[in-house]
Amino acid sequence: MAIDVKIPTILRTYTGGAKSVEANGATLSALIDDLDANFEGLKGRLITDDGSLHRFVNIYVNDEDVRFLGSLDTQLADGDAVTILPAVAGGSR
């Protein structure tokens, strides 16, 4: 099972500069574990210490934000496309 994962500029230091990589997993959570096994440290940039998705990143499965799909429990299938993007946000406080 191969899932194409698009990596944003800020995280390409973990993937040796690669813009996209292949990974495996039946759920988003499993996929992130698989990514971390190959690109150590990546998981810590996506998931907080208490195990939830980091608010600084958006993850999409086939163009749907996973926050609307089941977050880390989102089911994945062969051929799915995952995109990771940094959230663009801020404020005056």
Added chain:
Amino acid sequence: MLRLSREFHDAIVAHARQDHPDEACGVIAGPYGSDEPTRFIPMLNAARSPTFYEFDSADLLALYKEMDANDEEPVVIYHSHTATEAYPSRTDISYASEPNAHYVLVSTREEQSTEFRSFRIVDGLVTEEPVEVV
């Protein structure tokens, strides 16, 4: 240093004035690796707030797909502060995650004049840079 055209400078200020007292935000994309802002893309502030801004998640994906297809990157990421100075807040710094981008902040707190400043924000470190309008 950030070099940008008078047209883009004025477009950012106009967007900030138009959305005041809410924060305005957007991007100027440019060819990957060129450091040259060439395509002005005002974005909706999904938070519609005077103290916070965020790109809508679907808009963000569409923007990055478009830039990817054009071999572009965000050269400028701008937003406004509407009651405070044009300097990155703690929230701005924690979210900043484009190491190649110029983070432009404008302040619309004064009615007659608009502060316009540019920063690099890398690994939580803020460095102000000169802005040259050409």
